[in-house]
Amino acid sequence: MKEAGAALSVLLLSGALVAGAQDAAGPSIWSGVFTAAQAKRGNDAYQASCSGCHGSDLRATDAEAVDLTGPAIRAKWNGKTLEDRFETIRDTMPLGNANTLGDKTYMDILAFILQFNDFPPGNQELVPQTAKVIVFVPRP
Numbered sequence: 223m224k225e226a227g228a229a230l231s232v233l234l235l236s237g238a239l240v241a242g243a244q245d246a247a248g249p250s251i252w253s254g255v256f257t258a259a260q261a262k263r264g265n266d267a268y269q270a271s272c273s274g275c276h277g278s279d280l281r282a283t284d285a286e287a288v289d290l291t292g293p294a295i296r297a298k299w300n301g302k303t304l305e306d307r308f309e310t311i312r313d314t315m316p317l318g319n320a321n322t323l324g325d326k327t328y329m330d331i332l333a334f335i336l337q338f339n340d341f342p343p344g345n346q347e348l349v350p351q352t353a354k355v356i357v358f359v360p361r362p
Contacts, residue, residue, distance in 0.1 A: 249356055250359075251304070251336070251356050251357065251358055252341065252342065252359075253342075253344065254342050254343055254344020254345065254346075255341075255344060255352060256332075256336060256337070256341075257333070257343055257344065257347050258343040260329070260330050260333040260343075260347045260348060261330070261334045263327075263330040263333075264327075264329075264331045264332065264337075265334045265338075267327045268331050268335070271315075271331075272316065275287040275316075275317065276289075276290050279291070280335065280338055280339075290335050291335075291339055295339060295360075296360045299360075301357060301358065302357070302358050303356060304332060304348065304352075304353035304354075304356045304357075304358065305354045307358065308328055308329060311328055311331065312328045329348050329350070329353070333347070333348050336348075340361075
């Protein structure tokens with residue numbers, strides 16, 4: 223039992239050190255980089271403009287579309303900045319009508335995708351300036 227407690231202590235300390243290092247480097251995707259209200263607006267915009275191909279549950283319903291949740295998102299988004307993801311979405315979606323929703327709406331949609339994938343909301347809205355330094359890092 224003591225060994226399990228010691229192992230848990232080491233894991234907790236390791237997590238605290240990693241979290242501290244991320245805070246020193248800037249905002250972490252796990253520190254709440256969007257608001258719940260922004261994700262709600264993003265859900266509304268996503269359902270209206272994206273769900274026809276990417277599915278209302280972010281699982282593609284069109285053979286040409288990709289899932290925006292689960293292993294697919296981890297494989298495509300891991301290590302990319304949120305700015306990279308924002309630019310890809312804005313510059314390619316909706317298919318045939320790229321860059322027609324406005325930057326704020328695309329940021330809202332990105333916030334919704336993050337919240338749907340269990341990233342926590344915070345107190346500040348996601349904006350292009352902060353998206354430049356936030357890297358997508360899924361939970362191990």
